Amino acid sequence: MKVVLHRRYHFSASHRLHQLGWTDEENFRVYGKCANPHGHGHNYILDVALTGPVDPATGMVTNLADLDAFVERQALAEFDHVYLNEQVPAFRSLVPTTENMCRVLFERLRAYPHARLETIGIQETAANSFEYTGGTQENE
Amino acid sequence: MVYLTRKVEFSASHLYHNPAFSPEENRRIFGKCNNPHGHGHNYILEVTVAGEPDPRTGMVLDLKELKDILQREILDRMDHRFLNVEVPELAGRIPTTETIAMTIWQLLEPRIHQGRLHRVRLYETPDLFVDCFGNGQ
Numbered sequence: 192m193k194v195v196l197h198r199r200y201h202f203s204a205s206h207r208l209h210q211l212g213w214t215d216e217e218n219f220r221v222y223g224k225c226a227n228p229h230g231h232g233h234n235y236i237l238d239v240a241l242t243g244p245v246d247p248a249t250g251m252v253t254n255l256a257d258l259d260a261f262v263e264r265q266a267l268a269e270f271d272h273v274y275l276n277e278q279v280p281a282f283r284s285l286v287p288t289t290e291n292m293c294r295v296l297f298e299r300l301r302a303y304p305h306a307r308l309e310t311i312g313i314q315e316t317a318a319n320s321f322e323y324t325g326g327t328q329e330n331e
Numbered sequence: 332m333v334y335l336t337r338k339v340e341f342s343a344s345h346l347y348h349n350p351a352f353s354p355e356e357n358r359r360i361f362g363k364c365n366n367p368h369g370h371g372h373n374y375i376l377e378v379t380v381a382g383e384p385d386p387r388t389g390m391v392l393d394l395k396e397l398k399d400i401l402q403r404e405i406l407d408r409m410d411h412r413f414l415n416v417e418v419p420e421l422a423g424r425i426p427t428t429e430t431i432a433m434t435i436w437q438l439l440e441p442r443i444h445q446g447r448l449h450r451v452r453l454y455e456t457p458d459l460f461v462d463c464f465g466n467g468q
Binding site: 201 | 362425459461464465
């Protein structure tokens, strides 16, 4: 039997969808109101899914206190209540769409030592959510 | 293949304690879940069955039958119970979300005869849930 543990975290952040090499017209055409130069924000929900054997001594895939501390350190401390474009170095040259946020957070959280990272999911709004399972289309 | 999901809720209490650990280890590993008086949750269980709809009925399986299986196998056993002492399948185990979800899989899998059990998803809170899949999925 395969067991996948999902833990959800909440963070709030602002961003702007904007490519530095494009004109303002191109940015507005592609990103619409998300290209507003003053930015805008969301309440994001991050879903971290991990898999691994269940330790019979604890009944757990991983101890949640360890996971919470790791996610706080690797993700929330830097992503919560910030302007992503300016304050998260990864997004100085990478447009902070939710797709790119999934990839950046997957790379940061895959180092978790106590279980294997299966999926990163991010809900940007109740209507928009994204999942990333690592890798590229070619090797999945 | 069509995936059908039915959702039910149950409320139950539990605590985490391993008698092989010292009291200090139990507190360190399990934190406030080690409170000897226990505590409780409103669990939400989502059961997904995979199958091809029967051309005569248009159904993967009869929802009434699935509802009855969930009532008999899960709710009658676990709803408004103290899981550590009132559910024999959990005796001597730590009733984490992982353990309860795996137990639910084992209880349901042999009872579903139309389609096959694809996933058991058990929410302990909106921010913590576990998925169980069969081998090879």
